[in-house]
Amino acid sequence: xxxxxxxxxxxxxxxxxxxxxxxxxxxxxxxxxxxxxxxxxxxxxxxxxxxxxxxxxxxxxxxxxxxxxxxxxxxxxxxxxxxxxxxxxxxxxxxxxxxxxxxxxxxxxxxxxxxxxxxxxxxxxxxxxxxxxxxxxxxxxxxxxxxxxxxxxxxxxxxxxxxxxxxxxxxxxxxxxxxxxxxxxxxxxxxxxxxxxxxxxxxxxxxxxxxxxxxxxxxxxxxxxxxxxxxxxxxxxxxxxxxxxxxxxxxxxxxxxxxxxxxxxxxxxxxxxxxxxxxxxxxxxxxxxxxxxxxxxxxxxxxxxxxxxxxxxxxxxxxxxxxxxxxxxxxxxxxxxxxxxxxxxxxxxxxxxxxxxxxxxxxxxxxxxxxxxxxxxxxxxxxxxxxxxxxxxxxxxxxxxxxxxxxxxxxxxxxxxxxxxxxxxxxxxxxxxxxxxxxxxxxxxxxxxxxxxxxxxxxxxxxxxxxxxxxxxxxxxxxxxxxxxxxxxx
Amino acid sequence: xxxxxxxxxxxxxxxxxxxxxxxxxxxxxxxxxxxxxxxxxxxxxxxxxxxxxxxxxxxxxxxxxxxxxxxxxxxxxxxxxxxxxxxxxxxxxxxx
Numbered sequence: 073x074x075x076x077x078x079x080x081x082x083x084x085x086x087x088x089x090x091x092x093x094x095x096x097x098x099x100x101x102x103x104x105x106x107x108x109x110x111x112x113x114x115x116x117x118x119x120x121x122x123x124x125x126x127x128x129x130x131x132x133x134x135x136x137x138x139x140x141x142x143x144x145x146x147x148x149x150x151x152x153x154x155x156x157x158x159x160x161x162x163x164x165x166x167x168x169x170x171x172x173x174x175x176x177x178x179x180x181x182x183x184x185x186x187x188x189x190x191x192x193x194x195x196x197x198x199x200x201x202x203x204x205x206x207x208x209x210x211x212x213x214x215x216x217x218x219x220x221x222x223x224x225x226x227x228x229x230x231x232x233x234x235x236x237x238x239x240x241x242x243x244x245x246x247x248x249x250x251x252x253x254x255x256x257x258x259x260x261x262x263x264x265x266x267x268x269x270x271x272x273x274x275x276x277x278x279x280x281x282x283x284x285x286x287x288x289x290x291x292x293x294x295x296x297x298x299x300x301x302x303x304x305x306x307x308x309x310x311x312x313x314x315x316x317x318x319x320x321x322x323x324x325x326x327x328x329x330x331x332x333x334x335x336x337x338x339x340x341x342x343x344x345x346x347x348x349x350x351x352x353x354x355x356x357x358x359x360x361x362x363x364x365x366x367x368x369x370x371x372x373x374x375x376x377x378x379x380x381x382x383x384x385x386x387x388x389x390x391x392x393x394x395x396x397x398x399x400x401x402x403x404x405x406x407x408x409x410x411x412x413x414x415x416x417x418x419x420x421x422x423x424x425x426x427x428x429x430x431x432x433x434x435x436x437x438x439x440x441x442x443x444x445x446x447x448x449x450x451x452x453x454x455x456x457x458x459x460x461x462x463x464x465x466x467x468x469x470x471x472x473x474x475x476x477x478x479x480x481x482x483x484x485x486x487x488x489x490x491x492x493x494x495x496x497x498x499x500x501x502x503x504x505x506x507x508x509x510x511x512x513x514x515x516x517x518x519x520x521x522x523x524x525x526x527x528x529x530x531x532x533x534x535x536x537x538x539x540x541x542x543x544x545x546x547x548x549x550x551x552x553x554x555x556x557x558x559x560x561x562x
Numbered sequence: 563x564x565x566x567x568x569x570x571x572x573x574x575x576x577x578x579x580x581x582x583x584x585x586x587x588x589x590x591x592x593x594x595x596x597x598x599x600x601x602x603x604x605x606x607x608x609x610x611x612x613x614x615x616x617x618x619x620x621x622x623x624x625x626x627x628x629x630x631x632x633x634x635x636x637x638x639x640x641x642x643x644x645x646x647x648x649x650x651x652x653x654x655x656x657x658x
Contacts, residue, residue: 099630129627150615159652220649
C-alpha cells in the first residue's frame, strides 16, 4: 500500500492476437508487416454479400486460453454485431460476442517478486472472441490532409480478456499483464509481441477516497494505448493522481459524470481525453445473422484441457518443492519461458545437484543470455556440457571463481570443461598436499590460530590468501574448511 | 412500446443519417408503425420459450486455418473514392 490518501481500483481489458495463419472469419493471412492492403478479401472489406466463416483454430486457441485462466466454457456460444462508425472498420460493425461469450468466470493469481504487494487472485469476468479492426495512419498535423487506412489487420482474431476491478495498484496491474503474457507464451496461443500490437491493454481506473462522510468513488476512466508494461504502470499512476486532483477541485463523484476515455501519451507521460464513451446500448448489439452459433461437447473441452501442459504457477511450485530452488530462483527461471525451464530440468537431472544447477542458470547462464541478447536455444553450451562443468565444481576441483573462468573459456572455444581445465593449467590439488600446506601456514601464523580460537572465524581468510600465493590451484573453500578443522583440534 | 421523435433522432445520429424536419416526421411515423407491428409478438406468452440466437437451426460452421489467396491490391482499392495506390484515403479522423 502506498501512502496516497486514496485506494486505486483497477480492472483490465486485455486484447490478445491469437496465433492463427488466417483471420477469424476469412482465410486471408494474419501476417504482420506486409505491404498495406495486400491481405484483404471481400469479407475483410465488408463487401455486400460476403459471408464470414468462423476459424476453427481461433475458437480452440481461445478455449485453451480460457481454460488455463480457470474459466467455464459454455456449451453454446454465438456472435454479435457491435455497431459503430470508424474508417478502419469497413463493415460498420465489429463482429464480437455480447451476451453469450465463449467463456466466463475465471481467475489469474499474481504475486510480486519484489514484495510490492500481497499475493492476489484477480478474477476474470469473461474471455470472448472478436475481430480486430484495420489501422489508421494519421497525419502529424491534426486535421491536415487525409488519413491513410490499411485493412491488413482487419479480421485478425482477438481474445478479449476482461478482469474484475480487483487490482489495487499500478504495480499489480503491471504484474497481472506480465503474468498473463507469460501464461499465453507457455500456452503458445499468441506471439505476445507488444510492439507489434499482439498484446494490448486498456485499464478501467477510479479511486476510492475515505472522507468524513464515508468512502467516495471517483468517476471511472478507461485508459487506452498503453503499449508496454512500463506504460501500464505509469499510465495508471498518472491517472490516479489526476483523478485525485480533479476530485479535490470539482468534488465530482461516480455517477455525476459519464465514463470517460483517455489515451496514454507515452512521450508526454500524460493521459489525454478522448471521445466520451458511448453507452453500451448505443452499440446496438444484435446477433450476427451471417455466423451460426458454436456448440461444444464435454469431450471436446476435456481434449483441449488435456493439451494445456504445465503452466507457470505450477512449474514454480514444482521447482521449489521438488528441486529445492528458492522462490526467487524458480521465479526467475520460469519467467524466462518454457525453454529455459527445460534446460534447467535437463541440467539438474544430469549433474544431480539441483540447487547448483539452478544457481548457475539464474546467474552465469542468464547473464550471458542478457549480455548477448540471445535465447536459451541459441546458447552455445548443451545441458550435458554444462553438467560436466558443474560436476567439477561439485567434486571441489574448481572453486566458483575458477569455474566462471572455465565457463567463459568454454563459451569462447567450444571446448569441453575437462579440456579447458587442462589448457588453463588448473590442476586439482591432492588432498594430502593441501592439508600439508594448511598445516605449514597454521604453524607460521599463530596469531590467526588465536583469533579463530577466540571466536573470529573470519581471521582464517588471511590463510586462504597465503595458500593461493603458494599454489594458485587451491580451492579457497577447501582451504578454509581444512584450516578451521585443524585449528579446532589444536 | 411507442417510439418518439427523439428516439428517431438518436438512431439517425448513431447511423450518421441527417434528416430535415419533414423527413423526420415521416420517418418517425413509419418507424412507429413498424415497431407497433412487431410489438404484436409481445401478445404471445413466451415464458417457456428459449431466446432464439439464430434463424437457422444449424451450428459449428467452422473452417480450417488454411491460407487462401487474398485479392490483388489494385482490385481492393478500385472502388474507393480516394486512394494512393497503397492505402485508402479518408478525410482526417483525428480529434476523435
